[in-house]
Amino acid sequence: MILLVLPFVFALAAFLIPEKLVKYFGLVAALSSLAVALGHLAYFNPEHLVYIFNPNKAFPMGLSFKMGYDGLSLTMVLLVNSIVSIILLANYRKELAENKLFTSLVFFMQAGLLGVFLAQDGMLFYTFWEITLIPIFLILYWFGKQDNNSVLLKFFIYTLLGSLGMLLSFIFLGTSVQSFAYNDLISSGLFIPAKIACWISCGFLLAFAIKIPLFPFHTWQPSTYTTAPMAGTMLLSALMLKMALFGMIKWMIPLTFTGIQDIKWLIITLGSIGIVYGAVIAIKQKDIKTLFAYASISHVGLIAAGIILFTQLSLESAIIQIINHSIVAVGLFFAADIIESRTGKRNIYELGGIAKLAPRFGFWFAAMTFVSVSVPFTAGFIGEFLLIKELFVAHWFVGIIASTTLVLGAVYMLRAYQLSMFGAPKMTQFEDLKWNEILVFALLTVSAIVIGISPQCIMNFVKPSIEHINELMVGGLNFIK
């Protein structure tokens, strides 16, 4: 339980810390919550589901308040805690780091995210899903660009509309069995006729497609990313959209398995469109943050299309790719923010020659670029390769479309890197990286390479829980037959 409560406590404690110490407090607190998560990891056996909160009591309305983790959830928990630490480290030298309110909101956000990944109860999942909206909304509003009200409202209303679709689905599933506990929901989902199950999964899809974002629902994303403060963008892209991908794996597909076949190709199509569309638009972008935002759409389209196949290998590689995307998103938006805060420009045609002025930045940005275009020996290579392979098995044409991401990704990333870093310097000076910035880049790059060299450690870690979900469903389906 302390795993979940700790960030809440930090969020409140941040107000009591003197202003000068807030940034140290932020780092120490984030690291200690990471340490708690690692402690859970040390005693964890991937075969088991560990409950951190399990009241064996019947509550009204079928609420069960169960919380716990299996290998899949614990991976996401570790991801959240480490990325939050890295975000605070990246933010360390900024004015924001000394702001109590900001630090508090980040921990509030962390608590909400952990709740989403730990929930073993439908209502709890939905509640934490919505809770995360509040801190991110306030972070974007208070610390983002001025005059971003319309962008913010669009973001909030869009995501709220989506999550209401999910609420409708949860109400349907929950009232039919009088319980919102995960296991009960899965077993009830199997008895739903395919046609109704299809509608229910559409309700989930609305929420997840907007959050991921899948192709026609992505319009909130670029404008939100560009007006948000750096830490807000990182939280959004590296963690918040992972809620939706995780939700697809853990909630949407198992709960509505009988109906998912009907919308499977819809999602694969939307995902493939997103892959090409995001990449093509990214190639034509001048604004470096918008470019990375569209690149993100391209990457997550592939993950979503892979998840919906729901094979053992596609899910494992999707997890790898989820982690990789978090690393890439934090690294790229950090680089974009370094460029913006030191030159005041985001247009890549007005930049140039930075590599000469700041060789260390040049090196680490290049490293992040290579991680992003998924060269071999990085996590992205494994993830994308396996996902494309699985898509190819499903249908050769989709595989071909999806594999364009490798080429197009290299085009837009290398173009962005080349135009901004090489050529004649267009500015007189560019302050080189500080220790905390180097540390952030180094941590990200090293972890990408470690995962790229031995992806097995993560794949084996999540394998039992994916098998368990499969068992629940296949066992149930056999039982019905």
Place this chain on the structure above:
Amino acid sequence: MDALIVIFITGLIGLFVGMMKKPVLSLSISVLGLISAFILMLYYKSYESPFGNYNGLNFTPSGNIFALLVIGLTLLIVLSGFNYFKKDIEHTADYYGLILFSLCGALILIGFTNFFMFFLGLEIMSIPVYVLVGIRKQNTLSSEASIKYFFTGSFATGILLFGIALVYGASGTFDLNEISNSVSIWKEAPAMFHVGVLFILAAFLFKVGAVPFHFWSPDVYQGSTDAVMSYMATVVKIAALYSFVTLFGSVLGASGNIYTGILEIVIIASFFLGYVSALKQSNFKRLLAYSGISNTGFALLSVFTGDFGSLWIFLLGYTASTIALMTVSQAIEKIDSEDIKNWKGIGYKNPFIGVVVLISFLSLAGIPPLTGFFGKFLLLSGNYQNHLTLVILALISSVIGAFLYLRFVINVFAKESHAEKICIGPLHITVLIISTFVSIFGWTIILF
């Protein structure tokens, strides 16, 4: 029953004490009376009439929790209105007296078991409110509101009486149990009964302020003072809704489904008309009035299920937010809180007010884990099986509502503005803390 008597006597004593022109004394007497009534209600466990055979008034267990809610809300309203009431030294005691008398009517409306007591309760509740609305005689808006409310309200009462007479004519009794007995015996209800029920329905829709009988509410809310407005938007609405669900959820609703169709249309219209009209308002009270119309639409969903539990949780969330917002509006009244432009930046300069406004509006918008969400969730999950269209439309309309509320919150938290630091009185702070606490943790009551 004891609670009713205590409140009535407190009101009388309050009026006499009012001659001494000591506002604090009047306030303490009313607060004392309300607290003792609350405690009496809490221990009212017999659910039997003390008058032997006469059982015109009887609080069922569900009526009991509603009665507790209205007494508690009145207590908060009296506390939050004190600063305003004491300025009007000539009428200080009148405010307390009238509010308490009206509360008696509300309690009767929650405990009635026959149409006679029902009518009595409705009138006892409404007439003091007509006076309260018009108590600022110098103010034209107030006079207009009072006259408008009085005329339309009396008209609705007339229609209601006509309806009751027709129902009496069809069934031969005023007693609810006997009416529902006759309804169950009839193979087909007589036309007279149907017409009577339709008239009653119309009068009720007027009282709760649902579309198409909602036109009075923005004008009347605007014309009355903040405390009176919060009284109307909470206590009066709760009492009317409770009796609505009592009558139509069990007794009259069982007689046929023509009301279901009418109610469905009314509810859908309320959802959308309320929120969409609220989008264009520049006056804070009118905004709350229109959003209240939509929330009434939500509350009316419980008529189909006849479930008081979900209605109670929903009204708890709605009223806690309304009280908190109206108290904030009173606390900042020196900057003319009626115009929503003046709210700009208040939350940034005064973080406490900002947090209260944020939580209240998020609760109204139905963001979990606040009380407002659980109210809506219970209402919607109850209607999921039989009225799926309504549930989907309710969700769509609540997105409009969320937009409305969020836009307001953004305005309140605006960074650059000329807002100043505002000092809030201790009474207001108490009310704000209590209502915000209820907004956040009120739903946990369903766990027990």
